[in-house]
Amino acid sequence: MSFNVLLLDNVNENCEEVFEECGITVHRNHNLSGQELYDEIKSYHGLVVRSATTVDADLLQAADNLKVVGRAGVGVDNIDIEEATARGILVMNTPDGNTISTAEHTCGMILALARNIPQSVNKVKNRGWDRKKYMGTEVQTKTLGIVGLGKIGSEVTKRMQQFGMEVKAYDPYASVEKAERLGVELTELDELLSTADFLTVHTPLTEKTKGLISMDNADKLKKGMFLVNCARGGIFKEDDLIPLIEEGYIAGVAVDSYSSEPPTDELYDLLDHPQIITTPHLGASTEEAQEKVAVQIARQMSDALEQKSFKGSLNGKSISLTTNKEVQPYLKLAEKLGSMAIQLAPEHANEFSFRYTGTCAKFADVLTDSILKGILSQHVSEAVNLINARHFADERGINIRETTASKAQTFNDLITITLDDGAEYQEVSATVFGDNDYRIVEIDGFGIELQLEGDIIMYQNVDKPGMLAGVSGALANQDINIASLSLGRTKKGENAITAVSVDKELTDQELKTILDLDGVRALQYVSLPVD
Numbered sequence: 001m002s003f004n005v006l007l008l009d010n011v012n013e014n015c016e017e018v019f020e021e022c023g024i025t026v027h028r029n030h031n032l033s034g035q036e037l038y039d040e041i042k043s044y045h046g047l048v049v050r051s052a053t054t055v056d057a058d059l060l061q062a063a064d065n066l067k068v069v070g071r072a073g074v075g076v077d078n079i080d081i082e083e084a085t086a087r088g089i090l091v092m093n094t095p096d097g098n099t100i101s102t103a104e105h106t107c108g109m110i111l112a113l114a115r116n117i118p119q120s121v122n123k124v125k126n127r128g129w130d131r132k133k134y135m136g137t138e139v140q141t142k143t144l145g146i147v148g149l150g151k152i153g154s155e156v157t158k159r160m161q162q163f164g165m166e167v168k169a170y171d172p173y174a175s176v177e178k179a180e181r182l183g184v185e186l187t188e189l190d191e192l193l194s195t196a197d198f199l200t201v202h203t204p205l206t207e208k209t210k211g212l213i214s215m216d217n218a219d220k221l222k223k224g225m226f227l228v229n230c231a232r233g234g235i236f237k238e239d240d241l242i243p244l245i246e247e248g249y250i251a252g253v254a255v256d257s258y259s260s261e262p263p264t265d266e267l268y269d270l271l272d273h274p275q276i277i278t279t280p281h282l283g284a285s286t287e288e289a290q291e292k293v294a295v296q297i298a299r300q301m302s303d304a305l306e307q308k309s310f311k312g313s314l315n316g317k318s319i320s321l322t323t324n325k326e327v328q329p330y331l332k333l334a335e336k337l338g339s340m341a342i343q344l345a346p347e348h349a350n351e352f353s354f355r356y357t358g359t360c361a362k363f364a365d366v367l368t369d370s371i372l373k374g375i376l377s378q379h380v381s382e383a384v385n386l387i388n389a390r391h392f393a394d395e396r397g398i399n400i401r402e403t404t405a406s407k408a409q410t411f412n413d414l415i416t417i418t419l420d421d422g423a424e425y426q427e428v429s430a431t432v433f434g435d436n437d438y439r440i441v442e443i444d445g446f447g448i449e450l451q452l453e454g455d456i457i458m459y460q461n462v463d464k465p466g467m468l469a470g471v472s473g474a475l476a477n478q479d480i481n482i483a484s485l486s487l488g489r490t491k492k493g494e495n496a497i498t499a500v501s502v503d504k505e506l507t508d509q510e511l512k513t514i515l516d517l518d519g520v521r522a523l524q525y526v527s528l529p530v531d
């Protein structure tokens with residue numbers, strides 16, 4: 001299949017080169033928006049953006065053929081990942097391509113704040129000379145507070161330590177070992193706010209980080225501290241910046257990212273304050289960073305479109321395992337079993353238990369996605385894949401219970417699906433022999449061995465002579481050939497389950513002739529894809 005990709009937002013030209021080397025057609029258009037973009041996007045399999053284009057639900061809905069959205073950068077707050085996931089569209093970013101550039105920009109902002117560089121540059125350019133007004137402060141021996149000790153926070157740490165700053169950090173998810181390695185003291189947020197001379201934020205904008213600093217917690221701030229935001233607009237409450245300055249809580253703020261970009265008129269007015277220094281979202285704007293993210297995203301997207309690797313995907317945890325040779329047979333097994341289970345389940349069934357035993361247990365998460373894909377593909381009109389299977393399951397109120405056991409008793413690997421109470425058969429187990437011999441091995445505790453493919457009828461009967469002859473006779477009378485069969489029974493003369501694989505799809509009428517046979521009950525029919 002040949003693919004084509006649309007590049008927006010002035011992505012570096014190296015992006016084109018890499019896609020073209022991979023045989024992918026690239027089209028670049030910087031000026032598309034609104035309806036034009038909705039019309040244009042329909043024919044593309046890939047879309048590359050930076051932060052300027054909003055990839056929202058409407059755009060994704062218009063994107064009939066889109067398989068992957070690539071962010072040449074880190075922040076994906078301009079992409080509706082939930083909607084993309086629901087539509088089975090992969091979202092990827094390049095998490096470390098612009099780390100150094102953004103860290104360097106942040107350090108520049110800290111120094112610019114400390115020494116009033118932008119304000120004094122402006123003064124001189126306007127033929128003014130005021131050495132007293134722009135008296136600065138050294139950063140050496142001062143405390144730098146970092147919120148978010150991730151990639152950028154860590155690089156800022158290393159650089160500002162060289163300037164003689166003591167670095168403290170608040171990051172509930174950072175390990176003590178990492179902090180120790182960086183020579184950083186981990187603190188609680190309130191302590192950081194009350195001890196930092198400079199505070200810089202390097203987190204995503206989340207419910208927890210939104211408005212992290214505002215007039216509501218102004219009393220907690222060390223008087224006269226400086227603030228830096230080269231992460232995301234809104235982490236400091238923008239409307240409160242001037243009151244914070246004018247009431248003497250902070251000495252100045254440096255901002256590179258804004259709640260709306262470009263800023264609204266109101267926001268521009270606010271940013272005009274002399275103690276607020278600003279850059280127009282330049283953190284990642286260096287030749288080096290743009291080249292790195294452009295090349296990385298093009299490689300990642302090409303590999304994903306060609307199903308070679310899913311590195312950098314944000315919503316395709318399961319899909320990224322599909323290229324793993326060890327997992328592939330289990331994925332197939334899980335999907336086939338899911339497909340069988342849903343055909344055995346009563347209508348409206350919404351309770352399923354999945355048990356993974358043996359080696360496959362370590363891939364339980366992804367195998368559940370694959371079973372759900374098998375289950376939902378029979379129910380959902382949209383294309384179900386490993387990206388959106390859980391979304392559809394949630395949407396349909398399907399409850400899943402997942403258990404694992406590392407040691408299998410009879411088979412190296414076993415996947416078992418337990419169905420709702422209303423089903424004729426409650427439990428089916430299957431395994432894979434070698435790489436691609438998929439078999440049902442147990443139904444409701446009865447040992448059965450039958451290939452997990454094609455058209456299969458299952459029924460219960462009393463274990464007595466002539467039962468099988470009756471069924472095979474009825475099938476033969478209708479010119480239906482038996483491909484293979486398997487019988488399981490508890491004890492001689494008691495209950496038995498028979499599974500018969502036939503060479504053609506059966507009609508209701510053909511099935512009825514089997515069900516009408518004396519002694520046959522609980523007849524079920526499943527039709528599975530043949531590889």
Ligand SMILES: NC(=O)c1ccc[n+]([C@@H]2O[C@H](COP(=O)([O-])OP(=O)(O)OC[C@H]3O[C@@H](n4cnc5c(N)ncnc54)[C@H](O)[C@@H]3O)[C@@H](O)[C@H]2O)c1
Binds near residue numbers: 173
């Ligand atoms: N200005 C720019 O041009 C520019 C460029 C690159 C990245 N960014 C932004 O910078 C931010 C950081 O990027 P990164 O690459 O370092 O990301 P990262 O994922 O490596 O680091 C983020 C850190 O924030 C921490 N964190 C999350 N929630 C937190 C909370 N509530 N309190 C404290 N810490 C929390 C995480 O544990 C993590 O360590 C992102 O928002 C990214 O979009 C901006």
Ligand SMILES: O=C(O)[C@H](O)COP(=O)(O)O
Binds near residue numbers: 075284
């Ligand atoms: O999240 C990011 O990568 C930065 O904010 C950079 O955004 P940009 O690619 O629009 O410069």
